[in-house]
Amino acid sequence: MPQNLKTPGIYIEEKNVFLGSVVEVATAIPAFIGYTEKASRNGKSLLNIPTRITSLAEYVELFGGAFNPLFKLETPYDGDRSKIIIGDTEFAIKYAEDNHLLFYNSIRLFYANGGGTCYIVSVGTYEVTGSLKIHKDQLLGKGLRSLEKEQEVTLVVIPEAVLLGKECYEVYKQVLIHCGEMQNRIGIFDLYDGYKSRVEEDDPIDFFRENIGTDFLSYAAAYYPWLHTTLVQKGEVSFRNLDPEIDLESILPEPNAKKLIMEFPKNEAEFRIAFQKEFPNISQIPEVTFNDFVNQKKVHLHFGLMATSPTYGSILEEIRCMVNLLPAAAALAGVYTMVDNNRGVWKSPANVSLNAVIKPAVEISPEGPENLNVHVSGKSINAIRTFPGVGTLVWGARTLDGNSLDWRYINVRRTIIMLEQSIKLALQSYVFEPNDANTWTTVKSMIVSFLTEKWKQGALAGSSPEDAFEVQIGLGATMTGLDILQGKMLVSVKLAIVRPAEFIVVTFQQQMQKS
Template identity: 50%
Template sequence: MAGAYKTPGVYIVEKNAFPNSVVEVATAVPAFVGYTKIADNKGTSLHEKPWRITSLSEFKNYFGEEPDDKFEIAEKADKEHADFKSGEKEYVLKRPNGKADTKRYYLYRAMQLFFQNGGGPCYIVSIGTYSDQGVERKPLEKGIDMLLKEQEPTMVVIPDAVALEEGDCIGVQQYSLKHCGYQMKNRFAILDIHNGFKERSDNDPVAAFRGDLGTNFLNYSAAYYPWLNTSIVQTTDLGFSSFVDVSKVSELLLAEAGGENAPQDLKDILAQVGKADRDPKAKTYLSDDELHKILFSVCPTYSKMLLAIKNKLNLLPPAAAMAGVYTMVDNARGVWKAPANVSLASVISPAVNITHDEQEDLNVTTAGKSINAIRSFIGEGTLVWGARTLDGNSLDWRYINVRRTMIMLEESLRLATKAYVFEPNVSSTWVTVKSMASNFLTSIWKRGGLAGASPEDAFSVSCGLGETMTAEDILEGYMRVTILVALSRPAEFIEITFQQQMQKS
């Protein structure tokens, strides 16, 4: 600058004494892909448009509420499990048109479970509205592609995938793995196991999942088994609208009460069930809500039917709940804390009880595809009892918190280092970048994110000619920075050794 001065005087020159600071990126911003009732923002369509929300009320405002889940009543076949009994006959509740119970829309209930378990800001990609067509594979994959231009999401969850046929479900999950581990490399997929509500002795769903998923990008994902019996749906949320044929309900309840010998007041009440043209001025007029409350209290079969429907609707895949757990643990402890040994809210029990011995094959297998167990413990509730990625045999990426911590470190430093693109590739720039990275990693170490008694034990940052770069690298415009970090790993197995000693006194 001295050569530029022309007039005698005093000139002030300010120099930056400190490097840029690194801002830690968000670690728990899941993106949910699925079907919604609506997709509208004050007249503007949100179809296939990633939209950020922060609460369930916002989800309802933009995407509506639950689907209209209805059930048909049919007599039980030989190999079917009865849902309720009326008189001497057993009945099952089925989806209309012969659809299986899994052929339903899961996203809304999944969002309820997500926010119940500590969920916060997230993205919703609505790929369609509720219709008779049901869930389809191509729209789900297209919804995943919509996330390519979004920088903030760090997790991908697709609750509706389990409503597909098993092969299509696996295809969507493989597509999400490719998105996370190959295209973006900065987000983590939480997967559900198709038919994960079944026992492993019943066409083992875990073995089918492991056998079909493949081996690509497994360290960018985790899977959980079994599904969950939740308390999201209450009996008060149900009523006559839960049945396809209300007249069938009235018929069964009348038969239960004695048919023609039933009390006349109950006959009058049942005669009103399902009639849309009831006269409000009639003395016997009752609203649907009043009818529902009376029948629920006086007709055991009616309460059994609603209880069976409630149990069906409350059987949910666990990925959304785990996205909430990830968020809660990240906010309370940090992304470096394994999201395990945590109880699940609004969960009554796992759909399948897993013993200590049964979990061995889930957690450790020769194929390496570790499945995290959700187990019930006496006096403790339902706990997440696993913290492994699907790449369970990898010493580098075995644990969920290790992979997610590394994603956070990489993204934070990548965004901070963009400020030095096209800066002179000289020692002063190298020192600045090293100092910036070292300051950031020191702060992570102080908070318990890196292992080591001192910063020197926890990490090292190298950048320089003859150290990480050759003269040819500099000529070609490369500035290479090498960072070594000692990530903290969970104490997955605690061994306490007991041995008897001689009496000393």
């Protein structure tokens, strides 16, 4: 009723009948940290600024394209992962620099597997013709710290951490601490040397378990092995990817190819001489025009060699395979997004096929996941396997805390995060409200209504809402008189989260003939 009734008349009072509601927060918003070609929007730098994007086209507009790695040929072959035989000689194909970059292709892999909205944190840019040394401090410093103010992020992925070598596990430890303190996100990890098979003296699985630590393990999941993808097409690898020091004239056996290489300028001075011959009326060469001329010559040489030298084509194909070998974390971030959108965060992101993937880098036998999935250390590694007639599937659903009955499964951890954050945001409007029975009833009804809806959708286990969850609040239930005097309103929520049918056992036995 209106308080000040001093003038005769008719007064209208509106009352709220419906309770406040809990709105489900976003569940699959990954943040990718790494190195990009550029980082600017309208002339303003985006370095170390979490930037929300919704498509690969938006990424290219703000952060540019792929890094252009250089490769070298070495002989004798030393058992490296890629080789090519030219004549009677075995050459190892290696990256010309200590590190290469794979951030752009990882983003492509994310969108190929169902990715959507995400955050990009560029910690540095690279030159188109140069290389870049990855720094742990850049990834962890402003890169990871910049995510502390972004509440929407639910996944943290650092695809290029594996390029740090053994130092990548120092990065992962910091990500675990970050996720554990934020309590609203998890990390997705790759294994250093995850493209290698398991051997007793050099096992990437054991090395991971020995170096990942023991803190906040339920806030991350790891996947093995890396993936052979189809992202980089034939037209994306060319003469520009070969180290200038490679003597193709002596390596390629085809005479026509040797002739093309002999006619190709060897340095900038020769390029300028060739430019003057082709354009004799230009006295001063504009730098932009000259650069276009150099690139055009390289394109012509590439197509000429492709037409005359099968060996050259084989070298580029091996390089393309190397560039297409990527860690799996970005693909899994896309899988998480796709599963959340189609089924819900309570569905395990497993038994799902991977797109733009030829096969895993290491073939895992049916018995192989036993040591990955269940281990005395509890640090479960999720396998990626190929099944005949089916394709490449994600074959694991566990966090790194595999020995915990509470937090063993990824979907349990992520569902709890979603429920916690949704209820937390809804309760912010009740801070400083009277700590009395009216407020308690309102809060309880709001939470019960939200959890009932989640139960109907399949997030909670039980034949009825009473079996699926329990919400308690009130004096004598969750609070004492002292709690109320201290301004505390305590709410207790018990949940029965659905867990995956990880092991399905079908029993067969014979019975006596009955007729």
